[in-house]
Amino acid sequence: MSKSETVFIGKNKSFWERNRRSEGYLLKRKVRSIAGSVIRALLLFGLCFMIIQPILMRITTGFMPEKDLYDTTVVMMPRSVTLDNYNLVFRLTRFPNSMVNTLWTSLLMSVLQVISCTLVAYGFARYEFPLKKLWFACVVMLIIIPPTTIQTALYMNFVNFDIFEIFKVTTGKTVNLRTSFIPYAIMCLTCMGLKNGLYIYMLRQYFKGVPKSLEEAAYIDGCGTMHTFTKIMLPDAMPTIASCFLFAFVWQWTDVFYSRNFLSSYSIYAVELSSIVSRMSRELAPPGQPAVIVSNGRSQQLISIGVLVCCIPLIILYCFTQKTFVKSLAMTGSKE
Amino acid sequence: MAREKGLHDHWYDGIVDAFRIYIPGNSTYHTMRARNARTGTWFILPFIIGFLLFMLKPIMESFSMSLSDVVLLPGQGYHQTPVGFRNYHTALAVDPEFNKYLVEEIGQMAINTIATLVLSFVIAVILNQEFKGRTLCRAIFFLPVILSSGVLPGIEHQNEFYDMMGGLAESMAESSGMDISATLQDLLGASGVAGSVFEVVFTMIDSIYDIVMASGIQIIVFLSGLQSISPSLYEAADVEGCSGWESFWKITFPMVSPLLLVNCIYTIIDFFMKNDNRVMELIYQVTYQDAKFGVSSAMSWIYFGVALAFIGVSSFIISRMVKSYE
Structure with a gap:
């Protein structure tokens, strides 16, 4: 008691x-x-x-009709709901078409980027080879140099594409590669896509943190280099690779710079979006007349719908993946 | 990996080594080390090819453009006549705006970088605590990674409609005497505390939207660092009688501080490459409206040089300040 x-x-x-x-x-x-x-x-x-x-x-x-925009008594909620704005934006950005194009190019390019970046990052993390420091300095350069610096030169390169003048000798002229997605695919495969230096850096950090004994055990058991890489290293690295893929996908989805320069023959949503206002003014003008100036409020309304349409697929994707995302970034760790 | 003695003493030893490893017919070629090195080279070969073809070559061309007068030929192609450093002189001494914008942007960047680092660190620390709705908050704070990428911030920047509405709200606030930051500024200024410091702080507060939008990745990086700290460290500190404040400065901060460098560099680069940066706009304008390719490449080289210098200085300072726990 x-x-x-x-x-x-x-x-x-x-x-x-x-x-x-x-x-x-x-x-x-x-x-x-x-x-x-x-x-x-x-x-x-x-x-x-x-x-x-x-x-x-x-x-x-x-959802606001145009007259609600100028009504000062309307603050957040529209007085009457309309879907006309959405229809207009869809028409101006060639909606289903441009979205489908954006989807497959972003998927293809981000997959290519992630594959090549993983291979390169593994090479940097695990092997000693001559001039390694120099090449890694090049990776850092890749992160730092703004792509606009080399824009003109790259453009010239692909309009008159030639590998060591082989085409010029055999067919008499250079190849214009700008009309297909191949040049950008080549660039992605060689880690020169959007922000690829960053992915190499992230993945290298991850691979450096994996204990070496794992691979040594695999080698002793008779695994070859490629086999060890695909069977031992890749499965563990999947979350990190997935988050790199997500970054690549999102950035590719909203990118204008590379899309405008290298995918100009496809209608890409982000590119269409960036010229929506001028297209709107051309469309509103009567045929044969010069373009009219779209009022500021109206054009901004259209832009905000366009931005929203651009974001929504990404936000949905993000909602489903954010847990893996944060977790895998936690595993990338802070080890330098 | 054991290195042969005497190697890597001179700068050219790497190249000598490369010859020994890649070219058959010498004693080193068949060693384990050489074979490993060749495998490693296969792995990074895509990068080497890409870098040489799509980076180095354009960089060289752009550099030579900046040293010459470029005239576009009708049809395709262009013609260069070398003029030495005249383009650099034009950019720095003749162009009325470039200098001014450059200085302004650098000042802005210094402030923004510090603000972004502090804010993202604070948010990461908060998001690392246990509370209800944490997952939702995390999800919201990472939204800027999506919302401020590619075309979106550029378009938002032209968003005069919202500016207009914001302006309206501001003027209403002013007329009713409710502009908080200005009132606070007056108050603090009147009490005679160092005025210029407060001005900087208030510019930060006024641009907090931009700062939050720019700090998505930094929050993720800090958060990942925080999560990699072992909880047993805090337990030990607690047992020894550390207060939360002490264990923050003695454990959390030192453990995460190596990431400060990564984040600092990332923030600077991000700021330098933004489309709505005024120097970038000027370069774009000189390239496409005035068609002065030489001058514009000179400008971008100056800009790049400044960025590089800034990154170098800040990483030097941070790496001196911060202890690295390997």
Whole structure:
């Protein structure tokens, strides 16, 4: 009887009784933790709201008819809902067509980029070869140099494409590769796509963190180099590779620079989106007349719908993958 | 991997080594080391080819363009006449805007980089705690990675409609005397605290949307660092009587600080390559509207050089400040 009393000494006492016994420590702790979580909640709510608000704004303005835009009494909710704006944007951006093109090019290019980057990263992480430091400095250069610096020269390269003048000698003229997706596919296969230096760096960090003994065991058991790579290293690296793939996919999806330069014969959504206003003004003009100027509010409404349509597939994709995403990035670790 | 003695003493030893390893007919060629090196080279071969063809060659061409007068020929192709450093002189001394923009952008970048690092670190620390709705918050904070990529921020930048509405709200706030940051600024300025410092802080606060939008990746990187800290360290600190504040500065900060360098470099590069950067806009304009290819490549080379110098200096400072735990 007395034993149980001593063990559960504070169990049936009130909070204030226990607080008195602990000389105020309990109250202090409780207040501190509540204050902390209130401040945290306020801070997070404010910042989250700041990120979400433009998206909400876009969604609601998208459904507004044009006259609601100039009505100062309409703040967030449209007075009457219309889908005409969406139809117009879909027509201006050649919607189903450009989206399908964007989908397959982004998929193809990001897969190619990730494959080549994984191979290169593994090479950098595990092998010693001559001039390794120099080549890695080149990877860092690749991250740092803005692609706009070399834009003109690259363009010239692909319009008059030739490998060591072989085509010129055999057929008498150079090949214009700009009309197909092949040049960009080649660039992706050789790690020269969008932000590929970054993926090499990330994957190298990951591979460096894997214990070497795993591969040594595989070698001793008679695995070849490629076999070890595909059977031992790749399965473990999958989450990291997947997050690299996601980055590549998202960035490729919204990219204008490479799409405009190398995929100009396909209608890519991001490119269409960037010229939506000028196309709108051309479309509104009567045939044979010069283009009219679209009012500011209207053009921004169309842009915001376009941006929304561009984002929604990515956001859905992101919702499904964000757990793996964060987890795998945690595994990339902080080891230099 | 054991290295032969005497190798890698001179800068050309790497090249000598390469000859020994890649060309058959010497004693080194058949060693295990050489064979491994050749396998490694196969792995990075795509990168080597790509770099030489699609990076080095265009870089050389762009550099030679910056040193010459480029005239587009009718049809295809262009003609270069070398003029030495005249284009650089034009960019730095003749062009009325380039210098000004460059200095302004660098100042802005220094402020933004610091703000981004601090903010993303704080957010990462908060997101690493346990609380209700954490998954949702994480998901929202990584949205900027999607929302600020490629074409989207550029378009948002032209978004005068929202600017207009924002302006409206601001003027309303001013007329009703509710502009918080200006009021605060007046208050603090009146009490005579170092004015210029506050001005910097207030520019940061006013551009917080841009900063949050630019810090998606940095938050992920910091968060990954935080999650790789073993919880037993905190347990030990707790047992020894460390307060939360102390264990933050003695454990969390030092363990994550190596990532500061990575994030700093990433932020700088990101800022330098943004489409809505005014120097970039000027370069674009000089290239496509004025068709002065020589001057524009000179400008981009100057810009690149400045960026490189900035990255070098900041990484030097950070790597001195920060201890690396290997």
